[in-house]
Every structure is written in structure tokens, then in C-alpha cells.
Amino acid sequence: MSEPSLDLQKAIRARLAASSAVTSLVPATAIMDRNWRPEVFPCILIGEGQTLAPEGLARSRFVVYADLHLWQSDPSLSSVKTIASAVRDALADGPLALDGFYVADLFVHGSRFMRDPDGVHSHGVMTLSATLVELAT
Numbered sequence: 001m002s003e004p005s006l007d008l009q010k011a012i013r014a015r016l017a018a019s020s021a022v023t024s025l026v027p028a029t030a031i032m033d034r035n036w037r038p039e040v041f042p043c044i045l046i047g048e049g050q051t052l053a054p055e056g057l058a059r060s061r062f063v064v065y066a067d068l069h070l071w072q073s074d075p076s077l078s079s080v081k082t083i084a085s086a087v088r089d090a091l092a093d094g095p096l097a098l099d100g101f102y103v104a105d106l107f108v109h110g111s112r113f114m115r116d117p118d119g120v121h122s123h124g125v126m127t128l129s130a131t132l133v134e135l136a137t
């Protein structure tokens with residue numbers, strides 16, 4: 001079995017890269033899993049993830065949180081909020097295809113928007129919450 005947050009991360013990236021509404025704002029090549037401050041703007045960095053222990057006796061249901069970091073070279077927050085809206089719409093466009101799990105629920109748990117201290121960039125963090133059910137093998 002794959003780690004649930006990794007399986008979800010792959011599906012999120014695939015969905016965002018396939019969304020014309022998202023890629024009209026952020027190139028698909030700029031939707032990535034990186035560990036440092038972005039060098040290309042705009043971009044979406046797939047950030048931190050957390051998998052919570054399975055619920056129930058079968059131990060096949062997981063709650064997974066994933067952070068998406070949205071970056072734009074714009075001191076105002078309007079453009080990064082526009083990216084967040086496109087991401088939200090893309091994720092709501094039908095069930096995600098995962099390898100080893102079924103997505104029972106997926107929603108944006110919260111969004112935060114910040115101005116970068118450099119005065120040139122804006123930054124948004126979207127926290128996603130998903131309930132995943134492991135597929136029987």
C-alpha cells in the first residue's frame with residue numbers, strides 16, 4: 001500500500017495540471033513538489049501532508065491533510081486568490097483518481113493569504129482535507 005498522502009498528492013497534481021482554468025494562471029510545469037522558496041512565479045508548491053490513523057475496525061479509512069502553497073509575483077493578494085479559486089474549482093470537478101484509495105470526501109479545509117516580506121510576492125496556503133478508503137487488494 002502506498003502512503004495515503006503520497007497517493008493523494010499525485011492525484012492533486014495531476015488534476016491541477018489537467019485543468020485549463022488552473023494552467024491559464026499557473027503553467028503545469030510550475031505545479032510541483034519542492035522544498036524551498038520558489039524561483040518561478042506564478043507557481044503551486046505541493047507542501048506538507050499529514051495522515052491520521054485509520055478509523056474503525058477495518059483500519060482502512062484515513063484522514064489526510066495536504067497544503068498547497070500558491071505563489072505569485074504581485075504585491076496584492078488578488079491574483080493569488082484568483083489562483084486559489086481556480087484550484088478549488090478544479091478539485092471539485094469530480095472524484096480524483098488515486099492508485100490505492102477511493103476518495104470518500106475532499107474539501108478545502110481553509111485558506112490563508114499573506115504578503116511576502118520582500119514586498120514583491122504574494123503567498124496563499126490552501127489546506128485540503130480528504131477522507132481516503134483503502135481499496136481491497
